[in-house]
Amino acid sequence: MTQLKTRAIWALCIWSLVMIGLCAVFFSKGGPATFLDGELRVTLTRALWTVGLIVYLTMLYLTRRGRTSIVKDERDELIQKRSLVTGFYVLLFYVFLFSMFLYWFYEIDQKTAVMPVGWIWFLGISCYFMGFISQAVATLILEKRISGNAER
Amino acid sequence: MPKDKIINHVRRLRFENGEMTQLELADRSLCTRQTIIALEQGKYVPSLTLAFRISRVFGATLEDVFEYQ
Numbered sequence: 001m002t003q004l005k006t007r008a009i010w011a012l013c014i015w016s017l018v019m020i021g022l023c024a025v026f027f028s029k030g031g032p033a034t035f036l037d038g039e040l041r042v043t044l045t046r047a048l049w050t051v052g053l054i055v056y057l058t059m060l061y062l063t064r065r066g067r068t069s070i071v072k073d074e075r076d077e078l079i080q081k082r083s084l085v086t087g088f089y090v091l092l093f094y095v096f097l098f099s100m101f102l103y104w105f106y107e108i109d110q111k112t113a114v115m116p117v118g119w120i121w122f123l124g125i126s127c128y129f130m131g132f133i134s135q136a137v138a139t140l141i142l143e144k145r146i147s148g149n150a151e152r
Numbered sequence: 153m154p155k156d157k158i159i160n161h162v163r164r165l166r167f168e169n170g171e172m173t174q175l176e177l178a179d180r181s182l183c184t185r186q187t188i189i190a191l192e193q194g195k196y197v198p199s200l201t202l203a204f205r206i207s208r209v210f211g212a213t214l215e216d217v218f219e220y221q
Binding site: 002072076 | 182183184186187190195196198199201202
């Protein structure tokens with residue numbers, strides 16, 4: 001297994017767990033309406049982010065390879081480039097869908113212009129996690145399916 | 153528009169060169185074994201640089217290793 005694939009699997013696991021944790025904290029005890037009322041839940045999400053980042057950086061360190069063997073070549077670089085672009089578009093689509101959902105829910109369904117500001121916190125912090133998740137998924141799909149040509 | 157197809161004879165050449173392993177070829181042509189696997193299965197077309205490096209390992213010309221159809 002290449003270093004790229006190993007790291008993508010680990011990144012997917014780490015950031016998915018963090019994302020699940022964020023959703024659990026955000027939607028518990030009153031959900032978005034009460035999210036910013038106390039410090040506890042905000043602190044918990046900050047802790048989740050910090051732990052996720054530390055585990056992720058540790059994983060990067062542990063999955064480094066020695067200098068004797070080839071770790072990354074042109075195929076890996078191609079996958080990396082494509083997954084970065086794919087991940088970026090997925091992230092854009094996520095923000096678009098999320099914003100449209102909020103608009104639909106509060107403006108059309110609930111007929112109110114008042115939206116809990118906690119949603120913005122959630123959107124902001126989940127974008128960070130989604131960036132890692134979407135890139136990891138794209139890397140794994142490309143790694144499996146790559147049948148295209150190298151850079152010409 | 154017809155799709156370009158590039159086939160290669162890497163697998164055959166490996167066996168003709170003392171049953172060279174994929175890892176050995178990968179190391180000598182400065183790429184990963186996964187790239188050699190993808191190449192042999194026709195899932196990846198290498199850059200010109202890598203194609204030349206692989207050809208050089210076999211002591212063959214580019215046309216001996218890769219074929220444009």
